Amino acid sequence: MSFIGHGLPKLPMDASYFLRGYKTGQAVPPIRFFDFASARFPTFYQGYTKQVAGKSKTMCKQSMKAGVPSYAYKLQFLKKSTTINTTKKFNKLRILKWGAALCVALGIAYYAATYYSSKAQCRGGNQEANFLYDWTVGWFKKRSPANCSGALGYCTCGLHCQSPINIQEATTHQVDLPDITFNYNPARSVIQHLGHTVQVAQISENALSTNNHIKVDGQTYDFKQLHFHTPSEHVINNKRFDLEAHFVHKDTQGNIAVVGAVIAEGPQDNVAYKTLIDSLPIKPSESVRLPEPLNLDTLLPQDRRTFRYAGSLTTSPFSTGVKWMLAREPLTFSKQQINAMRSVLEENARELQPLGDRTVVFDTTIDA
Numbered sequence: 102m103s104f105i106g107h108g109l110p111k112l113p114m115d116a117s118y119f120l121r122g123y124k125t126g127q128a129v130p131p132i133r134f135f136d137f138a139s140a141r142f143p144t145f146y147q148g149y150t151k152q153v154a155g156k157s158k159t160m161c162k163q164s165m166k167a168g169v170p171s172y173a174y175k176l177q178f179l180k181k182s183t184t185i186n187t188t189k190k191f192n193k194l195r196i197l198k199w200g201a202a203l204c205v206a207l208g209i210a211y212y213a214a215t216y217y218s219s220k221a222q223c224r225g226g227n228q229e230a231n232f233l234y235d236w237t238v239g240w241f242k243k244r245s246p247a248n249c250s251g252a253l254g255y256c257t258c259g260l261h262c263q264s265p266i267n268i269q270e271a272t273t274h275q276v277d278l279p280d281i282t283f284n285y286n287p288a289r290s291v292i293q294h295l296g297h298t299v300q301v302a303q304i305s306e307n308a309l310s311t312n313n314h315i316k317v318d319g320q321t322y323d324f325k326q327l328h329f330h331t332p333s334e335h336v337i338n339n340k341r342f343d344l345e346a347h348f349v350h351k352d353t354q355g356n357i358a359v360v361g362a363v364i365a366e367g368p369q370d371n372v373a374y375k376t377l378i379d380s381l382p383i384k385p386s387e388s389v390r391l392p393e394p395l396n397l398d399t400l401l402p403q404d405r406r407t408f409r410y411a412g413s414l415t416t417s418p419f420s421t422g423v424k425w426m427l428a429r430e431p432l433t434f435s436k437q438q439i440n441a442m443r444s445v446l447e448e449n450a451r452e453l454q455p456l457g458d459r460t461v462v463f464d465t466t467i468d469a
Contacts, residue, residue, distance in 0.1 A: 263454035264412030265334035278464040282316040287394035294382040301327040322350030358424040367433025373399040404430035
């Protein structure tokens with residue numbers, strides 16, 4: 102039994118009908134035959150491929166003379182096309198594998214570079230750095246040596262420079278630094294219960310800035326707020342204190358400077374804090390306006406010598422690049438005052454963070 106004069110077995114009626122176009126001279130795409138045959142008659146298709154594999158040249162010549170399309174030629178074309186497609190797929194897979202390996206290698210190199218860059222640069226800090234920004238452009242843009250200046254080489258601190266820390270006075274770098282200039286004036290203030298802490302903010306009757314600020318390393322930082330932690334977050338010479346006060350400041354570029362003071366129990370009330378403690382709000386979200394202007398200058402220790410280092414915020418988002426100045430001399434509260442503060446505060450001290458390669462500097466003298 103022949104099929105279109107090629108000595109091949111006839112296909113069932115539906116397949117013959119599908120190929121009728123070759124008998125009538127109608128244009129039927131040859132590739133459709135293979136799609137159809139391989140899908141509907143896989144056994145026939147495989148046998149047909151083996152049968153014509155060694156006779157393709159002869160059948161092609163015969164079909165050329167007879168003017169009939171050669172299916173052997175089409176099968177050979179299909180086989181070659183399949184090989185080309187397989188090669189392309191293999192090349193694409195190989196490119197994807199190499200691309201993935203390259204991305205992993207670059208990621209490892211990037212992490213290593215940023216890690217050791219942050220360790221090398223953790224010597225001080227006067228810039229606030231966003232947590233996500235630290236992992237992207239900020240690492241290279243803000244950590245170059247060109248951005249460091251001042252006696253301590255202040256620069257942006259990396260993700261490994263977190264606060265609070267345990268300050269060992271014996272291992273600090275003791276130098277005579279330019280004093281911090283405190284420009285604090287009495288101002289109307291409000292104390293707010295934020296749930297996890299109480300915060301003091303100053304207000305102005307005409308809604309303008311109160312102009313309370315500090316100046317350190319030639320940069321001016323405006324006072325923003327005062328809040329408290331219990332127990333103290335920083336530890337000095339392995340000693341943790343009852344409370345800690347944070348005076349938070351920010352410059353026009355958003356860089357943060359915090360003046361901290363630990364608070365220990367003393368024999369009598371701290372008169373400067375009496376009005377503030379007597380006005381503590383009891384419930385979360387409650388605000389109380391202090392009855393008289395508050396002078397921040399009286400809330401600081403008399404000894405203004407400080408430990409200075411580059412760290413971070415101690416609350417979310419834990420942004421790095423914070424300039425820390427922690428007073429060496431503790432404030433003292435009476436036991437009643439400490440208990441009053443604890444009654445409205447949660448235990449909101451963050452755990453200690455490793456110092457790493459950072460240097461803590463102690464300002465040894467205060468100029469007259």
